[in-house]
Amino acid sequence: MDYLKGLNEPQFEAVTTLEGPLMVLAGAGSGKTRVLTMRIAHLITNGIDPFNILALTFTNKAAKEMKERIAKLVGDSNARSLWMGTFHSVFARILRIEGHYLGYPSNFTIYDTQDALNVLKKVIKDLGIDAEIYKAKKVMSRISQYKNNLITVNAYFNNPELMEADERANMKHMGEVYRKYVEACFKNGAMDFDDLLLKTNELLTRFPEVLAKYQDRFRYILVDEYQDTNHSQYLIVKALASKFENICVVGDDAQSIYSFRGANIYNILNFKKDYPDAVTVSLEQNYRSTQNIVDAANVVISKNLQQFKKNVFSENEVGEKIKIYRSLSDADEANFVSANIYELHNTQQRHFSDFAILYRTNSQTRAFEDALRKKNIPYKVYGGLSFYQRKEVKDLLAYLRILVNENDSEALSRIINYPARGIGETTQNKLVVFADSQNLSVSQVLDNLGFYAPQLGLNNGILTKLGDFWAMIKAFQVMLKTDNVYDVAMEVAKRSGLIKFLKEDATPEGISRVENIQELLNSMQGFIDEQIQIEDGDPSLSNFMENIALSADTQTDKDDDTNKVSLMTIHLSKGLEFPIVHLVGLEENLFPSFMSSATREDLEEERRLFYVALTRAEKQVFFSYAVSRFQWGKITDAEPSRFLSEIDSHYLEMINPVAELKFINRSGLDSSIFDETPSEPRFYKKKEEKKTLERNTNVPPPKKTLKPVATARIINPAGQSSQDIEVGDM
Numbered sequence: 001m002d003y004l005k006g007l008n009e010p011q012f013e014a015v016t017t018l019e020g021p022l023m024v025l026a027g028a029g030s031g032k033t034r035v036l037t038m039r040i041a042h043l044i045t046n047g048i049d050p051f052n053i054l055a056l057t058f059t060n061k062a063a064k065e066m067k068e069r070i071a072k073l074v075g076d077s078n079a080r081s082l083w084m085g086t087f088h089s090v091f092a093r094i095l096r097i098e099g100h101y102l103g104y105p106s107n108f109t110i111y112d113t114q115d116a117l118n119v120l121k122k123v124i125k126d127l128g129i130d131a132e133i134y135k136a137k138k139v140m141s142r143i144s145q146y147k148n149n150l151i152t153v154n155a156y157f158n159n160p161e162l163m164e165a166d167e168r169a170n171m172k173h174m175g176e177v178y179r180k181y182v183e184a185c186f187k188n189g190a191m192d193f194d195d196l197l198l199k200t201n202e203l204l205t206r207f208p209e210v211l212a213k214y215q216d217r218f219r220y221i222l223v224d225e226y227q228d229t230n231h232s233q234y235l236i237v238k239a240l241a242s243k244f245e246n247i248c249v250v251g252d253d254a255q256s257i258y259s260f261r262g263a264n265i266y267n268i269l270n271f272k273k274d275y276p277d278a279v280t281v282s283l284e285q286n287y288r289s290t291q292n293i294v295d296a297a298n299v300v301i302s303k304n305l306q307q308f309k310k311n312v313f314s315e316n317e318v319g320e321k322i323k324i325y326r327s328l329s330d331a332d333e334a335n336f337v338s339a340n341i342y343e344l345h346n347t348q349q350r351h352f353s354d355f356a357i358l359y360r361t362n363s364q365t366r367a368f369e370d371a372l373r374k375k376n377i378p379y380k381v382y383g384g385l386s387f388y389q390r391k392e393v394k395d396l397l398a399y400l401r402i403l404v405n406e407n408d409s410e411a412l413s414r415i416i417n418y419p420a421r422g423i424g425e426t427t428q429n430k431l432v433v434f435a436d437s438q439n440l441s442v443s444q445v446l447d448n449l450g451f452y453a454p455q456l457g458l459n460n461g462i463l464t465k466l467g468d469f470w471a472m473i474k475a476f477q478v479m480l481k482t483d484n485v486y487d488v489a490m491e492v493a494k495r496s497g498l499i500k501f502l503k504e505d506a507t508p509e510g511i512s513r514v515e516n517i518q519e520l521l522n523s524m525q526g527f528i529d530e531q532i533q534i535e536d537g538d539p540s541l542s543n544f545m546e547n548i549a550l551s552a553d554t555q556t557d558k559d560d561d562t563n564k565v566s567l568m569t570i571h572l573s574k575g576l577e578f579p580i581v582h583l584v585g586l587e588e589n590l591f592p593s594f595m596s597s598a599t600r601e602d603l604e605e606e607r608r609l610f611y612v613a614l615t616r617a618e619k620q621v622f623f624s625y626a627v628s629r630f631q632w633g634k635i636t637d638a639e640p641s642r643f644l645s646e647i648d649s650h651y652l653e654m655i656n657p658v659a660e661l662k663f664i665n666r667s668g669l670d671s672s673i674f675d676e677t678p679s680e681p682r683f684y685k686k687k688e689e690k691k692t693l694e695r696n697t698n699v700p701p702p703k704k705t706l707k708p709v710a711t712a713r714i715i716n717p718a719g720q721s722s723q724d725i726e727v728g729d730m
């Protein structure tokens, strides 16, 4: 039992208290996950059959890592029989075995988001209700809220308040849609993601024998990141644990960052009420980070009213101050980050895998990917595709590919009916078959549509649609002769209906798709600027496309991910640690995001997110922000994030000139750091880089601000507060 030796006193208590309810509530990096892992090993060492242990983690990756560590402690065969995974994966497995109680086949299909949307669209169509009002994605997010709050169809129809709310939202058929959707999924023998939790709850509530079976099986239950469980997950754990009450949850209320998905911070706060005999252990020593990082993180999180006060300290080295880099633009910021990584890699023999770049929204990756590639620094984008592989980006690029090369049939088939314009699969097949038979490309047929029309066997309505589509493409091509690539791409994004289509989806994923389009447009502007500056520059669309084609190929998923810089959103970084962290885009309206400044609750969640980001770092943190960003074709002034001013200045160090920066200190804290006399910028050692900085400094960006136009409302799944989302004008 050597593993017990390395534990501090409260950790030892948590690991060795094997029976009864136990909660470890502790700050970041204090060893919660380590305790959970050791506790499982200790249970097994003490004769508990691994078969009787259930461990729930937040990601499958975390489960895999934990299993590997346990295998090292107690052997492979023991680790193999543990049930360990995310809520969704574990309960999908149980539903495969027990689903027949609810009338599901054991080989039920799990619908991904797209499958589910397709079913829903058909339901809406069959009901003959207005698809403009009942937009599938909007309806889906409402259904998801119901399900995560265990509001079944029957419960919905017994809840006048809900029905009235939907009626007020001009969606009085919502209940009917919900019913039909549930019926359709059931008929197809399918469950969507939310069903996996809802149906598990139903199974455990309606069939006491099933509940008893799993209560007896999972005598020891452990949950990591308990602060981010939603109501549905909470009830499952509660039901399973109610017989033996051997439940151990670990979490940190200061790291609850999923309330927009229905996570309920009160689950952790109410643990004592649910289990009055619970032993509560708090861990105070942070083993991950330097004192500077821990102290700075403590200061920030203390601004939140809603929290358990915790004393977190580090006995590691004091460490370096947090460096702040003020950049002139997003591209400048990305160049700084890649230059910094390059420098530390060379001068401090740092591995690339020691670095993480953390950002608030996915669309921010593009600039960093470009900058890293220029320096040949290997990287991996987590939790999503590399920027140029994302569907919406590929869709817009497909339009542009057609403008460059009409015969690109793959691109053509991608966009001919996207967004939907009534050119269905049958029509497309007819076109392709006919073109092949005549040894022509589809574009050649479209060029002479009138001539070939009699042979195509298409009705006039369809012919008109095809004609309109092709005329639109031709108009873009004409425009390309006189206008720059950015303007053309913007026109394509608008006139094709792509932007409008993407904007209909007000979910966080939908917003991020619109942001990605915006980023692609930004990259075109960057490309033009770059080409203008170089001799023999070629700002043409074909040159742009060539650059992308080459760069997109260098980043394949098949690469192994050892020794690469990690790029991920802060949400995804939860639970992870890296020696050196770059936290980027620290600007008002970006972080805290523009969605979140409206209410104190939302802002506090952003602050927790900031806390999570900061506490991922072991040795060094670099903050950066840009004073202007290119958004929707406009340079937008940006103001440093309020979170910067919430950290006392003695934890911080500015690493480049800030003479003209006006910093608004909202918290009234000491921010004299921002008034310091400018020092020589450390990271612009190379002559040409310094020159760029000077040139840029001489040309202040035009001052324009982003005009918010559309306001969408997201009601979070817990049905509590709502957030306003403003989407920039196009």
Ligand code: ATP
Binding pocket: 006, 007, 008, 011, 026, 027, 028, 029, 030, 031, 032, 033, 034, 035, 252, 255, 286, 287, 288, 574, 575, 576, 577, 615
């Ligand atoms: P988070 O809140 O970010 O999930 P956590 O509380 O789960 O953090 P861990 O990831 O378990 O913290 O631990 C943080 C780091 O500290 C890990 O590298 C872990 O190995 C190390 N650590 C934890 N406890 C000790 C200890 N007693 N001695 C040495 N190292 C420790």
Ligand code: MG
Binding pocket: 032, 033, 034, 575
């Ligand atoms: Mg952890």
